[in-house]
Amino acid sequence: MNILLIDDDPLMLKLLARQLAKFGLGDVTACERAHDALVVVEARRGAAELIFCDLQMPEMDGVEFVRQLAHIGFKGGLVLVSGEDERILQAAEKLARAHKLDVLGSLHKPVSPAQLQEILGLFSNRPALVPRAFRKGYGPDELQRGIVGGQMVNHYQPKVAFASGTVMGVETLVRWRHPEDGLVFPDQFIDVAEEYGLIDHLTHAVLTGALEADRRWKAEGLSLGLAVNVSMENLTNLEFPERVERAVAQAGLPVSSLMLEVTESRLMKNRLESLDILTRLRLKRIGLSIDDFGTGHSSLVQLRDIPFSELKIDRGFVHGAHRDASARAIVEASLSMARHLGMTTVAEGVEDRDDWDFLRASGCDLAQGWFVAKPMPAAELPDWIAEWDLRRPSLVGEQS
Structure with a gap:
């Protein structure tokens, strides 16, 4: 599984990557800037099946990044990560869902192994999306x-x-x-x-x-x-x-x-x-x-x-x-x-x-x-x- 981590704090990126490795997930790409992450996602289909995105980032914050993911039609799983107030995190999660993104949930910093295990379980066990013919209009x-x-x-x-x-x-x-x-x-x-x-x-x-x-x-x-x-x-x-x-x-x-x-x-x-x-x-x-x-x-x-x-x-x-x-x-x-x-x-x-x-x-x-x-x-x-x-x-x- 290809995982993309986005956080402007290099220490947090290393910590999360290390935790994922303990679960046997080593195919991880880390980005300190949301702009770089978008390049990775757009480069090829399947480059990121699961994204962990921090909300508070310079240049392009997590909310803006979510909007861009929706714009390019990202179909993988999304997890929001933040040290912000819980209600801000919930609002961002609801916004991402409103954009029709597959939001698995949100994590508070520092991310605990138990939190991470629960999210990974949701990702592996989530029901397959029902293929809906064509998203076309009908007259x-x-x-x-x-x-x-x-x-x-x-x-x-x-x-x-x-x-x-x-x-x-x-x-x-x-x-x-x-x-x-x-x-x-x-x-x-x-x-x-x-x-x-x-x-x-x-x-x-x-x-x-x-x-x-x-x-x-x-x-x-x-x-x-x-x-x-x-x-x-x-x-x-x-x-x-x-x-x-x-x-x-x-x-x-x-x-x-x-x-x-x-x-x-x-x-x-x-x-x-x-x-x-x-x-x-x-x-x-x-x-x-x-x-x-x-x-x-x-x-x-x-x-x-x-x-x-x-x-x-x-x-x-x-x-x-x-x-x-x-x-x-x-x-x-x-x-x-x-x-x-x-x-x-x-x-x-x-x-x-x-x-x-x-x-x-x-x-x-x-x-x-x-x-x-x-x-x-x-x-x-x-x-x-x-x-x-x-x-x-x-x-x-x-x-x-």
Whole structure:
């Protein structure tokens, strides 16, 4: 593995290189200037698979270096190192992630062998990046053909109870099975659907597919709550509640089993109209979840004005909250507020056992994330549940 170290302190470079050598990693390049490091990275693909970068450097600091890495499309792992205040380090880490860099974490100086071992373990065990067809744009005509042609497929990610480990439901996540590009993820086409007035057709396809899957699960004896994402653009049509109600009735399912997850990624075009629609959905006994709480425009105002029944804490606060004082405070405050409002709480982004243990001890209701399960096709869910039932006693303290 090719490792690149960047620090303006030669002593720190030698210390870190020596520690890496003890782990059997001797293929290390050290640079005292970020400019020199960029030359190394750009010289040839694979010249640096893992980078350790100090934040406080002259000429080009670590934040500027991160921006340049993103600009040249660096695909390796990145570790930020600093003796700065923890919150500054966390801010830099979040910025690097926002640049779509593969950030393994951050280290405080002086770097301890235990810290380094943990980071190296994350690098060697991290899941391979899913190859995403092409990062190309799709036009509205092509997307419309995909929707009409039945190319939209749903995957489902389980939500389980922290207290008992019981599988309580699933979130529906749409994919586009493109005839040329393979499986295309929603971040490549949702904005197009919203911008060109296709979101109602897309949401209908996702909803009817999810209801059909739920009908089959119930026929097999699986009673699960079903969550489907809706866009703020769906909430501009006053007939939307009736359309949802009809779709549920045609599937022969109770409306109470459906939860609509609302992510306010963009401002409401007509707040009065949206409030009308959301209130009527609740009157019809359809659940409402405020998704990605604490980000975007999802805020306390929405909790005050809209009768949400579920609060989903964004993964950006959940993962690693046990060791991040700021994130921990936000998670605990969100849980307390939701309890006082009588809302069910869901932690998104539960990625490891530490996340699970912290959120369970904090009294969160439901867990969702790769530690539990990745999204999967509907046909795979029954077998996964059977495997989960064997695993869950170890997570909730039951005797096997």
